[in-house]
Structure formats: C-alpha cells, structure tokens
Amino acid sequence: MGDEQQAVQGEGGIKRSSRTRTRKKKKNQIPLGIMALVFIVAVGIILAWTVGGNVALFWMLGSSFGFILQRSRFCFTASMRDPYLTGSTSLTKAVLLAFAVTTIGFAAIKYGAFIKGLPIPGQSYVVPISLATVVGSFMFGIGMVIAGGCASGTLMRVGEGFGMQMLSLFFFIVGSLLGAAHFGWWKLNFIVRGPRIFLPDVFGWVGAVVLQLLTIALLWIAADKWAKRKSSSSSH
Amino acid sequence: MSKEVELDCLGEACPVPLIKAEKALEGMDVGDVLICQIDHSCAMKNVPEWAREQGHNVEVEEVDDGEWEVIIEKVK
Numbered sequence: 134m135g136d137e138q139q140a141v142q143g144e145g146g147i148k149r150s151s152r153t154r155t156r157k158k159k160k161n162q163i164p165l166g167i168m169a170l171v172f173i174v175a176v177g178i179i180l181a182w183t184v185g186g187n188v189a190l191f192w193m194l195g196s197s198f199g200f201i202l203q204r205s206r207f208c209f210t211a212s213m214r215d216p217y218l219t220g221s222t223s224l225t226k227a228v229l230l231a232f233a234v235t236t237i238g239f240a241a242i243k244y245g246a247f248i249k250g251l252p253i254p255g256q257s258y259v260v261p262i263s264l265a266t267v268v269g270s271f272m273f274g275i276g277m278v279i280a281g282g283c284a285s286g287t288l289m290r291v292g293e294g295f296g297m298q299m300l301s302l303f304f305f306i307v308g309s310l311l312g313a314a315h316f317g318w319w320k321l322n323f324i325v326r327g328p329r330i331f332l333p334d335v336f337g338w339v340g341a342v343v344l345q346l347l348t349i350a351l352l353w354i355a356a357d358k359w360a361k362r363k364s365s366s367s368s369h
Numbered sequence: 370m371s372k373e374v375e376l377d378c379l380g381e382a383c384p385v386p387l388i389k390a391e392k393a394l395e396g397m398d399v400g401d402v403l404i405c406q407i408d409h410s411c412a413m414k415n416v417p418e419w420a421r422e423q424g425h426n427v428e429v430e431e432v433d434d435g436e437w438e439v440i441i442e443k444v445k
Binding site for chain 2: 160162203206208210211214215218219220221223278280281282286290293294295296297298364
C-alpha cells in the first residue's frame, strides 16, 4: 500500500484521496516499435523492387509524415480552433512556421524548373479563387472541428486506434467520393469563374516569396499577440 | 475539506474534454482536484496546456497505453 500511496502523490505533489483503479503494469513498447520499423523498411524495399522507386519513396515519406504528426501532436484543426477556444496559439504558430518552410522549398523547386526552361511542376494546383473558396473552407472548418480532425489528423488518430474517428474516416471517404463524382458540375458553375493567380506572375519570383513570408510573419505576430492578450485577460 | 471530482472523457474527441474540464472546474472551489480521464492524444496536449495557462497545478499520468489522467488542482 505504501508504494501506491507514493505513486498517487506524484512529483508535482497534488494530493489525491482516492485511487479508483489499480495501475496496470505497462508493457514495454520498444520491441513493437522495432518490429514496426523493420516492417516499414521491408515493405519499402519490396515496393522498390516490384513497383518502382517512386512508390517506395511515397511509402517512406507517408510513414515518416504520420510518425512526426503523431509524436508532435501537430494538428491543423487545433491550430484554427484553439485560439478561439483557449487562447492558445502554439499550434497556430507551428502551422505558420511550416507554411514558411514550404514556401521557401516550393519556390526553390518551381524556380529551379523555371530557370532551366522546364515546365514548372505543380502548376495544376494553381486553381481559381472565388467566393466558393471562402464558403468551402468555412464549411470544411465546421466539419473538421466536429469530426475532431482534418484529413491528416483523422488518419493519424485512426492509426492510434481512436474509435470515433474511424467513423469520421468512413464518412470522410463517403463525402470525398460524392464530391469527386459531382466535382465537374461545381467546377463548371462555380470554380472556373474565379481568377487564377500565380503570385510570381504578378510580383516576380523574389517579390512573391518576400510577400508571402511577410504575410506569414504578420500572422505569426498577430497569433503571438492574441495568445498574450488572451492569457492576461483569462481571469474568468 | 477539498473534494475530488472524476471526469470521464474516454472516447471523446478533441475539444470536448477541454470544454468539459472547463465547465467542471468552474463549479469547484479552490483546492479541489479534478481528475480528467482522456484517451484522445490531442486532448492530452491542450487540456494540460490550458490548465497551466490558467495558473492551476497540473499533473499528467499515463494510466494505460493511450489513456491518461490529467490531474488539475484548482488554485484560483
């Protein structure tokens, strides 16, 4: 009993009177982790031999991305929701930082192709913007807060074994299939009407990168200020 | 005599445990302890972060694989 009493008090010293459940001995997860790593590498090698190097690369990148996402508790949903809910903007700032890094990376890839006279990769993702973008993202925002995660977050938590989000994933797939089936109509009636803007066409390559980084920096400062203001007025 | 409240948030997705904890803590007195049981990894981050931000004493215990208890002592 003495041992348990000490465990209950913990290092921080919050006293607890009750201990409703006896602690189960935790299993060592390291052997499982090594097995998972071996499995991922083995599948990667098999994919490289049978299907091709590209697919193996996608497999490795996808697995690494999922691992980092889970360990870092990186969550796009929380980055948009927590500033309002708790006043915390730590994830908002993390997402902005990720945007800044990808801005530089993608600009380098695109500019690299551009100066060699090659077709710029990924230009099909420069899609028209319009009011439909605003309405669509607002709806997506409502959906992801209710579902408890965006696409990557839902996938990651299904991997963790969280039951409710398996339901989210199922309807996420249903919705995506429906959306894909009707996409032609939406594209024709709403999407193509907006202007298609590729920032380097308007501001030049340097201008576009500087402008985007500046915008991100301003949002970062705003997020920082927001968190400080919220925590100083949080006496409710 | 300080009381102790257990809050069962097992199976609840991200913002729900936080809101439940916020509501539960509101109705408690200084010195009371709230034990929030969660199994959503995201809530594992934002519940302690929020409670520390509010100035409460916070401890996190992993009770089982993927199951945590966030112990919050109301300070003010």
